[in-house]
Amino acid sequence: MSSNLSRYILRRALQALPLLISILIINFILIHLAPGDPIYLLAGDAGDAAYYAAMRAKYGLDQPLVAQLVLYLVNAAQGQFGFSFAYNRPVFEVIFSRVPPTLLLMGTSLAVSTFLGIRLGAVSARRAGGVIDNSIAVGTLIAYGMPAFWLGQLLVITFAFWLGWFPIQGMVDVRQDSRGLAYFVDVLRHLILPMTTLALLHLALVTRLTRSGLRQELSEDYVRTAYAKGLSNVQVLNRHALRNALLPVVTATGGYIGTLFTGAVLTEIIFAWPGLGRLLYDSTLSRDYPLLMGLFLLVAATVILSNLVTDVLYTFIDPRVRYERE
Amino acid sequence: MSQAVIATRTFSPTGDFKSSSSRVPRGWTRFRQQRAAIVGLALALLIAGGAIFAGQIAPGNPFARVGAALQPPLSTRWLGTDDLGRDLFSELVHGARVSLFVGLAVALTSTGIGIVVGGLAGFFGGWIDDGLMRLTELFQVVPRFFLAIIITTFFGGSIFNIVLLLGLTFWPSTARLLRAQVLSLRAREFVMAARSVGLGELAILARHVLPNAMPVIIVNAALQIGSAILVEAALSFFGLGDRTQVSWGYMLNNAQPFIARAWWMSFFPGLALVLTVVSVNLVGDGLNESLNPRHD
Numbered sequence: 047m048s049s050n051l052s053r054y055i056l057r058r059a060l061q062a063l064p065l066l067i068s069i070l071i072i073n074f075i076l077i078h079l080a081p082g083d084p085i086y087l088l089a090g091d092a093g094d095a096a097y098y099a100a101m102r103a104k105y106g107l108d109q110p111l112v113a114q115l116v117l118y119l120v121n122a123a124q125g126q127f128g129f130s131f132a133y134n135r136p137v138f139e140v141i142f143s144r145v146p147p148t149l150l151l152m153g154t155s156l157a158v159s160t161f162l163g164i165r166l167g168a169v170s171a172r173r174a175g176g177v178i179d180n181s182i183a184v185g186t187l188i189a190y191g192m193p194a195f196w197l198g199q200l201l202v203i204t205f206a207f208w209l210g211w212f213p214i215q216g217m218v219d220v221r222q223d224s225r226g227l228a229y230f231v232d233v234l235r236h237l238i239l240p241m242t243t244l245a246l247l248h249l250a251l252v253t254r255l256t257r258s259g260l261r262q263e264l265s266e267d268y269v270r271t272a273y274a275k276g277l278s279n280v281q282v283l284n285r286h287a288l289r290n291a292l293l294p295v296v297t298a299t300g301g302y303i304g305t306l307f308t309g310a311v312l313t314e315i316i317f318a319w320p321g322l323g324r325l326l327y328d329s330t331l332s333r334d335y336p337l338l339m340g341l342f343l344l345v346a347a348t349v350i351l352s353n354l355v356t357d358v359l360y361t362f363i364d365p366r367v368r369y370e371r372e
Numbered sequence: 373m374s375q376a377v378i379a380t381r382t383f384s385p386t387g388d389f390k391s392s393s394s395r396v397p398r399g400w401t402r403f404r405q406q407r408a409a410i411v412g413l414a415l416a417l418l419i420a421g422g423a424i425f426a427g428q429i430a431p432g433n434p435f436a437r438v439g440a441a442l443q444p445p446l447s448t449r450w451l452g453t454d455d456l457g458r459d460l461f462s463e464l465v466h467g468a469r470v471s472l473f474v475g476l477a478v479a480l481t482s483t484g485i486g487i488v489v490g491g492l493a494g495f496f497g498g499w500i501d502d503g504l505m506r507l508t509e510l511f512q513v514v515p516r517f518f519l520a521i522i523i524t525t526f527f528g529g530s531i532f533n534i535v536l537l538l539g540l541t542f543w544p545s546t547a548r549l550l551r552a553q554v555l556s557l558r559a560r561e562f563v564m565a566a567r568s569v570g571l572g573e574l575a576i577l578a579r580h581v582l583p584n585a586m587p588v589i590i591v592n593a594a595l596q597i598g599s600a601i602l603v604e605a606a607l608s609f610f611g612l613g614d615r616t617q618v619s620w621g622y623m624l625n626n627a628q629p630f631i632a633r634a635w636w637m638s639f640f641p642g643l644a645l646v647l648t649v650v651s652v653n654l655v656g657d658g659l660n661e662s663l664n665p666r667h668d
Contacts, residue, residue: 065510193624193642195605199624199627199638200638207632304515311517316628338522342521345515
């Protein structure tokens with residue numbers, strides 16, 4: 047069993063590798079398609095002649111295209127994706143210094159939306175056709191059409207400006223140098239509005255998937271058996287039906303990471319959250335091409351990896367999946 | 373992406389299809405019976421009408437200054453004015469053109485590409501199928517919004533660029549759906565019958581397999597319209613859209629510095645966006661129920 051499983055994981059990982067390399071090649075093509083000298087896309091556009099000469103040699107820009115591609119891939123394998131001139135540091139250093147706030151925002155909203163979505167979906171499925179079910183259906187429908195950036199603006203207007211319950215922008219109150227518990231509370235207060243903004247779309251998705259999954263499971267024979275054993279409604283739902291109904295939710299969450307990144311970027315701009323989205327926005331304004339390409343790579347790699355993790359997770363959760371076969 | 377997940381889930385694989393001429397009126401009868409779909413269709417037609425007759429409804433250049441800046445709704449103008457004293461109602465009506473055009477054009481482009489890729493992969497199988505599906509997987513993992521940001525930063529965010537780019541990134545779901553359909557249709561008796569009378573493979577694909585796979589494709593295209601409208605708005609909100617034309621994303625971008633003082637600058641374009649996407653999705657869901665019924 048375990049050797050089969052590890053072989054499966056290895057095989058899936060090896061399938062992800064060509065995708066990663068293809069993304070790198072797309073990046074390389076983009077660098078050469080862009081107007082102007084490609085050196086500016088690798089080294090920024092504010093350097094002096096000696097600096098450009100050094101970067102030209104490093105990326106082999108005087109050599110034929112194929113050699114350049116090989117050099118680009120070799121550099122990428124060593125984590126060297128160019129130099130951000132706006133920050134005067136290597137691209138990957140700049141990016142990783144901005145990962146924690148985005149991770150906090152994405153992680154909390156994913157957790158909250160998944161938990162709440164499963165609850166709402168279960169309530170909805172149990173009372174299918176009722177008032178609560180119909181209200182939830184209308185709510186999810188609107189959530190699908192709701193752009194994160196507009197929802198964020200509405201929340202700021204309502205809860206920050208009019209009601210004054212939450213701070214308007216940022217991650218911490220810069221006027222107070224709080225530490226320990228006070229710092230935690232401060233970040234939490236700043237986190238609630240952007241987290242809600244980002245969570246809504248995924249909440250709608252999870253609610254809808256849980257509901258339809260449960261509706262299907264509740265008509266299965268094993269559910270009738272569970273009732274016949276004398277289990278209560280709650281026991282049947284939580285111990286039996288829900289476990290099977292949640293499989294599509296796992297897939298959807300795994301495939302949602304790219305969308306989540308997009309949402310996070312837009313949310314961060316509205317709330318001046320100091321993460322990757324803000325960095326991306328600034329790099330489009332300052333034309334910091336190396337940084338832009340680095341961010342694109344990071345998101346693409348995360349999407350590929352999260353698909354891989356989802357597939358592997360799936361085999362753990364669903365014993366019916368035969369990983370030997372594929 | 374999320375919408376595609378919903379859509380694929382509800383497609384029924386088959387049942388023997390009748391000829392397409394009898395299916396359309398039957399589909400309309402089923403469509404008419406769904407209240408939500410009819411409401412969606414009415415709303416979508418209303419918005420489309422506003423976009424088409426924008427010049428008559430709100431004459432003049434929407435970029436023109438008409439009065440004092442930041443006037444609230446119902447004071448001098450229906451929906452008030454923005455920070456440059458422009459009429460928000462006029463901007464809103466003209467902005468509908470960009471959203472609807474981008475939504476429709478992207479859905480058409482991506483459906484065209486998806487039909488070619490998915491149809492060829494499903495019908496011919498073998499190495500053609502393998503190659504095309506690897507390509508599809510690659511396009512599926514490319515983060516659309518981030519690629520769009522790079523391309524529009526490099527080449528500018530003209531409407532043409534945005535449509536082309538989104539069309540080139542939306543097709544994988546179409547291709548996969550069509551491939552699955554073709555795989556199941558290809559084994560049917562009517563395809564064998566066509567082959568036995570000497571019809572060529574491409575002719576069979578075009579005349580017999582594709583028409584029967586169309587309902588699934590139409591629904592998918594309808595749901596893509598809403599997604600494409602949202603991505604275009606997000607790009608314009610990011611300041612990377614077409615700055616020569618008013619669009620709802622552009623208006624929301626303008627509103628961002630003024631949300632404390634002028635809620636209406638943000639409220640109305642966002643509301644228009646939500647109503648448009650919801651109405652298009654309602655029509656898509658309605659088409660799904662009537663063209664791909666689960667209990668036929």
